[in-house]
Amino acid sequence: MTDHVVCALSELPPGKAKRVMIGTRAIAVFNVDGKLSAIADRCPHEGASLSQGQVGGVIVSDRPGEYRVRTDMKMVRCPWHGWEFDMDTGKSWCDPARMKTRSFGVKICPGATLEEGSYSLEVFSVSLQDEYVVVTV
Amino acid sequence: MKDAPPRDTAAISGLIDADIHPRNPQRHDLAPHASAYWAEMFEYRSIDRLEMMSQPQSIGLNQHAEGAQANATPQDIARLHLDPQGISAGILNVMSGAHAAYDPYLAAALCEATNRWLAADWLGQDSRLHAAALVPFVNPDAAVQEINRLAPDRRFVSVLTPLMGEKPLGRREYWPIYRAMTEHGFALAIHPGSIYRHAPTQSGFLSYRVEEAALAPQAFASQLASLVAEGVFTEFPDLRVVLLDSGLSWLPALMWRMTKDWKGIRLEVPWIKEAPSDIITRHVRMGTQAADLPQDADQIARVLGQFDAANMLIHASDFPRPHATGAGVPDWLPQPLHAAVARDTARATFVRLEGLE
Numbered sequence: 020m021t022d023h024v025v026c027a028l029s030e031l032p033p034g035k036a037k038r039v040m041i042g043t044r045a046i047a048v049f050n051v052d053g054k055l056s057a058i059a060d061r062c063p064h065e066g067a068s069l070s071q072g073q074v075g076g077v078i079v080s081d082r083p084g085e086y087r088v089r090t091d092m093k094m095v096r097c098p099w100h101g102w103e104f105d106m107d108t109g110k111s112w113c114d115p116a117r118m119k120t121r122s123f124g125v126k127i128c129p130g131a132t133l134e135e136g137s138y139s140l141e142v143f144s145v146s147l148q149d150e151y152v153v154v155t156v
Numbered sequence: 157m158k159d160a161p162p163r164d165t166a167a168i169s170g171l172i173d174a175d176i177h178p179r180n181p182q183r184h185d186l187a188p189h190a191s192a193y194w195a196e197m198f199e200y201r202s203i204d205r206l207e208m209m210s211q212p213q214s215i216g217l218n219q220h221a222e223g224a225q226a227n228a229t230p231q232d233i234a235r236l237h238l239d240p241q242g243i244s245a246g247i248l249n250v251m252s253g254a255h256a257a258y259d260p261y262l263a264a265a266l267c268e269a270t271n272r273w274l275a276a277d278w279l280g281q282d283s284r285l286h287a288a289a290l291v292p293f294v295n296p297d298a299a300v301q302e303i304n305r306l307a308p309d310r311r312f313v314s315v316l317t318p319l320m321g322e323k324p325l326g327r328r329e330y331w332p333i334y335r336a337m338t339e340h341g342f343a344l345a346i347h348p349g350s351i352y353r354h355a356p357t358q359s360g361f362l363s364y365r366v367e368e369a370a371l372a373p374q375a376f377a378s379q380l381a382s383l384v385a386e387g388v389f390t391e392f393p394d395l396r397v398v399l400l401d402s403g404l405s406w407l408p409a410l411m412w413r414m415t416k417d418w419k420g421i422r423l424e425v426p427w428i429k430e431a432p433s434d435i436i437t438r439h440v441r442m443g444t445q446a447a448d449l450p451q452d453a454d455q456i457a458r459v460l461g462q463f464d465a466a467n468m469l470i471h472a473s474d475f476p477r478p479h480a481t482g483a484g485v486p487d488w489l490p491q492p493l494h495a496a497v498a499r500d501t502a503r504a505t506f507v508r509l510e511g512l513e
Contacts, residue, residue, distance in 0.1 A: 064419075078423050078426045079426055080426035080427040080429075081427075082387070082390060082391060082427055083328075083386060083387030083390055083391055083427045084387075084427075085427070086426060096423075097420070100419070100420035101419075101420030101421060101423070102419050102420050103423075111419070112422075113418070113419040113422065113431070114419070114431075118419075
């Protein structure tokens with residue numbers, strides 16, 4: 020497991036998603052209300068980029084004609100066919116046991132801490148004052 | 157013709173036949189069971205043969221060798237079908253114009269009179285006979301009343317509707333009917349036939365019978381999609397739907413397609429909380445005749461392996477229409493399925509049959 024600095028936090032403000040590459044691996048990183056998550060940026064159905072999907076509340080219903088939006092949980096909806104995925108676990112809503120995309124650890128690290136770790140820092144010149152998004156692969 | 161495979165006769169004791177057609181009742185049959193007003197109107201308005209355009213009885217095609225006599229009386233059906241087939245319980249399905257009347261009050265009167273005629277002239281004559289109730293889908297209030305009236309008479313085990321009616325069967329207008337049915341354990345039977353409120357395809361009327369016959373599965377698929385998507389099975393978890401004379405091989409494709417699309421479009425119907433294929437497997441049953449199957453036994457097994465055949469198939473002969481069937485269950489049915497298809501699944505589906513010897 021290696022930590023990779025993928026972008027400055029300023030590039031991923033709340034409500035945004037970003038596709039980042041770690042080697043040949045495409046990863047979708049989301050910032051939902053300040054909480055970061057990272058999953059493989061590839062829908063297990065037909066390969067669409069999940070970072071291009073809408074993030075929305077989980078819609079549930081107790082009976083026909085009644086609708087509720089869960090406030091405690093959001094999912095990303097694949098831009099091609101609308102399949103929903105939990106951004107923390109990568110599991111789909113419809114078939115969580117079998118239909119899932121890989122999830123990764125992600126954290127925010129102040130620039131000042133980065134020099135001390137064993138990071139992959141191919142692209143960044145790190146500013147000590149800024150914060151950075153770090154994905155563990 | 158191939159020899160029929162050897163049969164395990166023990167496995168098909170208690171044979172139930174979910175689709176037997178008596179002749180249509182005529183004016184003189186219904187008038188004694190109608191109000192004074194309707195009895196006079198049947199006469200005055202020449203309401204008599206009640207033949208559905210889509211289910212003609214007077215043409216010579218596709219008829220039993222004995223013609224109209226084959227299903228004229230309970231004794232004829234016993235002689236030609238119940239006795240030789242060893243049937244313990246048979247369900248009578250009347251496909252008459254009672255299903256098709258526009259007038260909501262005439263529809264109610266025709267349905268009630270038909271049910272009373274069935275009870276008096278058929279069910280009372282042979283204890284093996286049971287029946288599907290006719291109820292006016294065009295008048296749901298009256299349909300509920302009729303279901304409640306019939307509830308104590310457990311010889312009525314289902315409610316019958318033609319495949320193509322006024323609206324898709326999942327629509328909420330029909331829910332009071334389903335509520336009353338499930339309260340009393342009636343199954344819903346859907347039989348081919350259109351009341352021609354609409355063209356029988358989404359692209360218009362067809363020229364030839366071969367087209368309409370070949371495309372009936374599209375209408376069955378539409379009705380199942382409607383029942384599932386509108387949430388009928390969510391709202392009425394005890395409701396069971398029996399597709400008669402529907403064919404079988406199209407169903408796995410619908411189950412797959414609907415499940416696939418549901419994964420992306422479920423936000424529209426969030427009350428569908430499990431795969432439509434699972435919902436259909438739990439709620440939908442299919443009659444065995446007429447089956448659209450290959451000839452080869454291995455290929456038949458492959459088709460039947462695409463859905464839960466042991467729990468979804470019910471023997472339904474479509475008598476008096478001639479289908480290639482030997483004694484009891486159809487020749488193509490693999491032996492391990494005999495008991496389920498001949499008896500057990502029907503008993504679990506038509507729950508009002510309970511207590512049957």
